[in-house]
């Protein structure tokens with residue numbers, strides 16, 4: 001485990017969660033190791049996505065692991081330097097975040113996205129995503145720009161969870 005990952009998942013109030021993350025430039029063994037560590041932390045925490053800033057690394061890198069009911073498998077994937085090239089539709093879905101425990105709120109986001117990213121060896125790839133996969137990628141991409149899902153909820157809901165967020169931030 002790297003030093004950053006050992007500290008566990010960062011909670012709201014930690015400045016690393018508000019930083020704009022830097023491009024991944026080194027597609028080396030270290031990046032593969034980071035992917036493995038992040039998969040492990042995500043699964044341990046029972047999450048379906050995790051962004052590098054959540055483990056203390058200000059890097060444009062994220063992992064996703066969504067259980068597939070059809071084949072009973074957990075499909076793990078990682079995305080370096082992801083960019084949205086196109087999007088379609090919009091939908092409301094309830095979200096949570098490992099960095100904001102016990103808070104769940106509805107967030108409106110695009111329904112489908114055309115994503116460009118680099119894989120672990122640095123190759124550029126492009127693909128359309130929809131459903132939960134698109135949702136998780138968009139949520140995790142926000143982390144790369146220092147944005148949390150609670151920034152995207154209605155003013156009324158923001159007020160409703162204000163006390164909970166303040167409690168969490170005091171713990172950091």
Ligand code: CO
Nearest residue numbers: 096097098099
């Ligand atoms: Co999150």
